[in-house]
Amino acid sequence: MTTTAPRPPEVDDHDAGLTPAQVRARSLGLLASLLRPVARRAWLTALVVVVAQLALVAGPALVAVGIDRGLPALRGGDAGPLLLVAGGYALTALVAGVFTAATVRMAATVSQAVLLDLRRRVFRHTQRLSLEFHERYTSGRIISRQTSDLDALRELLDGGVTTLAASGLAMVFTATGLVLLDWRSGLVLLVAVVPGVVLTRWFQVRSQVQYRRSRTAVARVIVRFVETMTGIRAVQAFRRERQVAQVYEAEAEEYRAANAEAIRVNGVFDTGLVLIGNVTVAAVLLVGGLRVLDGALDVGVLVAAVLYARRFFAPLAQIGMFYNSFQSATAALEKLSGLLAQEPTVPDPARPVRLREPAGDVRFAGVEFGYRDGPSVLPRLDLHVPAGQTVALVGETGAGKSTVAKLLARFYDPREGAVLLDGVDLRDVDPRDLRTAMVMVTQEAYLFSGSVAANIALGRPGATRAEIEAAARAVGVHDLVASLPDGYDTEVDTRGVRLSAGQRQLVSFARAFLADPAVLVLDEATSSLDIPGEQLVQDGLRTLLTGRTAVVIAHRLSTVMHADRVLVVDGGRVTEDGSPAELVAAGDRFAELHRQWQDSLRSA
Numbered sequence: 272m273t274t275t276a277p278r279p280p281e282v283d284d285h286d287a288g289l290t291p292a293q294v295r296a297r298s299l300g301l302l303a304s305l306l307r308p309v310a311r312r313a314w315l316t317a318l319v320v321v322v323a324q325l326a327l328v329a330g331p332a333l334v335a336v337g338i339d340r341g342l343p344a345l346r347g348g349d350a351g352p353l354l355l356v357a358g359g360y361a362l363t364a365l366v367a368g369v370f371t372a373a374t375v376r377m378a379a380t381v382s383q384a385v386l387l388d389l390r391r392r393v394f395r396h397t398q399r400l401s402l403e404f405h406e407r408y409t410s411g412r413i414i415s416r417q418t419s420d421l422d423a424l425r426e427l428l429d430g431g432v433t434t435l436a437a438s439g440l441a442m443v444f445t446a447t448g449l450v451l452l453d454w455r456s457g458l459v460l461l462v463a464v465v466p467g468v469v470l471t472r473w474f475q476v477r478s479q480v481q482y483r484r485s486r487t488a489v490a491r492v493i494v495r496f497v498e499t500m501t502g503i504r505a506v507q508a509f510r511r512e513r514q515v516a517q518v519y520e521a522e523a524e525e526y527r528a529a530n531a532e533a534i535r536v537n538g539v540f541d542t543g544l545v546l547i548g549n550v551t552v553a554a555v556l557l558v559g560g561l562r563v564l565d566g567a568l569d570v571g572v573l574v575a576a577v578l579y580a581r582r583f584f585a586p587l588a589q590i591g592m593f594y595n596s597f598q599s600a601t602a603a604l605e606k607l608s609g610l611l612a613q614e615p616t617v618p619d620p621a622r623p624v625r626l627r628e629p630a631g632d633v634r635f636a637g638v639e640f641g642y643r644d645g646p647s648v649l650p651r652l653d654l655h656v657p658a659g660q661t662v663a664l665v666g667e668t669g670a671g672k673s674t675v676a677k678l679l680a681r682f683y684d685p686r687e688g689a690v691l692l693d694g695v696d697l698r699d700v701d702p703r704d705l706r707t708a709m710v711m712v713t714q715e716a717y718l719f720s721g722s723v724a725a726n727i728a729l730g731r732p733g734a735t736r737a738e739i740e741a742a743a744r745a746v747g748v749h750d751l752v753a754s755l756p757d758g759y760d761t762e763v764d765t766r767g768v769r770l771s772a773g774q775r776q777l778v779s780f781a782r783a784f785l786a787d788p789a790v791l792v793l794d795e796a797t798s799s800l801d802i803p804g805e806q807l808v809q810d811g812l813r814t815l816l817t818g819r820t821a822v823v824i825a826h827r828l829s830t831v832m833h834a835d836r837v838l839v840v841d842g843g844r845v846t847e848d849g850s851p852a853e854l855v856a857a858g859d860r861f862a863e864l865h866r867q868w869q870d871s872l873r874s875a
């Protein structure tokens with residue numbers, strides 16, 4: 272649990288070395304690939320937006336015709352033209368209404384399809400990425416990708432894009448309408464555009480600053496929350512609640528302040544726009560009114576000009592409102608495209624070799640390995656484990672035992688040399704065969720929400736209830752499961768039964784037993800006490816290891832003593848290699864460890 276501030280989330284480390292243009296190109300590429308399947312519907316939506324805006328812009332022009340042509344005709348006793356214009360106005364209003372409603376519906380359909388596609392892609396891709404990525408990318412960041420980033424895109428796609436397009440079109444059409452109707456009034460509008468542009472530019476710059484500040488603040492709040500709650504045991508164990516709460520509150524306060532400032536900037540922008548809009552209306556009215564007096568302008572045209580001028584600035588406020596959505600969606604797209612551009616560091620083989628019936632012969636041939644660009648953790652490892660042998664890895668903390676296990680399970684690939692299964696480089700083994708041939712059981716014995724049976728069946732999807740029970744019996748967990756409220760159907764998530772660490776370990780043994788791999792890699796739980804209550808786990812473990820190649824990171828003396836062979840690892844090298852009895856007799860590091868172990872057991 273750290274209390275230092277996390278890095279600003281704007282810069283994702285996978286963007287390092289890329290120019291902004293490259294990042295943008297990557298985002299646009301993602302957007303294009305998302306829109307491709309819905310391209311027809313998207314174009315249709317665009318067309319509908321254009322028609323709706325054209326219908327809207329026709330209104331004031333029809334008013335002008337009504338006043339200037341319809342009214343005089345009516346005075347002359349002919350109601351026809353006015354009725355025609357009124358009918359036309361009603362029709363355009365109807366078309367505008369129907370098409371605007373259609374826009375909302377169509378945009379929602381397109382955006383939901385795009386989001387579903389993206390959500391799926393992000394999940395599948397993140398899941399496919401190698402362990403190396405997951406050990407580096409914090410859970411808070413992963414959560415942000417699936418929640419706030421997708422939300423930011425949803426907000427924009429669900430209405431923002433069409434509103435932006437509609438607003439832009441409305442301004443262009445309104446200005447065009449005004450110029451066509453009366454270019455002098457158009458000129459007045461053009462003058463008013465200048466302060467409008469200046470104000471909009473000011474708003475863009477200011478709101479961008481505030482927006483970034485607010486995004487950084489909210490990301491900190493989320494990361495802090497996730498980090499604290501993930502590490503809640505440490506927080507409570509060390510009584511850090513008050514301190515962590517203070518840090519959190521300071522970050523939440525910064526988020527509030529950033530939002531308050533953003534709202535203030537928005538307020539200034541909106542007020543400014545209303546002011547400019549009203550002054551423009553007054554100017555158009557004044558200039559036009561004088562010309563009406565001179566007889567140079569028809570009253571109807573003046574009314575239409577005033578209506579156009581009034582309408583012109585309203586869309587700017589909308590654009591301003593969605594500018595932030597647009598920004599956050601752009602940032603979200605950059606981060607999502609960055610995530611999707613990550614390649615698994617453990618790629619699938621180009622020409623996979625099938626290993627349908629693996630024997631379980633394992634070899635490390637001149638393996639050199641370190642994490643990422645870091646120092647060498649395994650300088651050069653040569654090791655042969657014949658099929659069926661149980662090997663216990665022992666050594667001090669940080670010696671490299673887990674690293675050997677992770678290379679064997681192909682969570683990582685060596686920098687040099689190769690790890691071979693039945694003589695085939697793991698990099699070439701068909702992933703389907705590798706996953707059935709090799710199973711890694713980790714210390715944490717993770718159980719997914721669902722029934723006990725489903726958790727065991729993870730080892731072999733499609734296993735029958737009888738097979739699941741047989742596996743549970745084999746590792747000695749059947750009686751325990753049978754005694755649970757709903758037996759094998761007992762839910763093991765937070766709403767259901769909480770299993771103890773040892774019980775979870777047994778369930779994970781049953782899972783591995785059912786999978787029946789040729790090679791088992793096992794990180795034994797760190798408890799080193801061989802107390803009687805652990806006997807069950809010990810027996811289960813022994814059954815699990817029988818009849819297959821097994822590499823165990825051993826923490827219990829009994830496990831080590833039952834192994835066929837013990838490897839003492841020190842600084843990434845194997846310093847002792849032999850049967851437990853041989854190593855005890857040799858009187859080196861293992862013999863020392865063995866003596867300490869026995870002492871601790873005696874005093875326990």
Ligand SMILES: Nc1ncnc2c1ncn2[C@@H]1O[C@H](COP(=O)(O)OP(=O)(O)OP(=O)(O)O)[C@@H](O)[C@H]1O
Nearest residue numbers: 406642645648666667668669670671672673674675
């Ligand atoms: N994901 C990682 N990224 C970078 N370095 C790592 C990573 N995991 C382990 N290391 C480093 O590799 C070295 C060997 O670690 P490893 O986890 O293999 O040791 P170990 O023998 O299994 O220790 P323990 O018994 O404490 O689990 C250590 O120096 C550790 O700091």
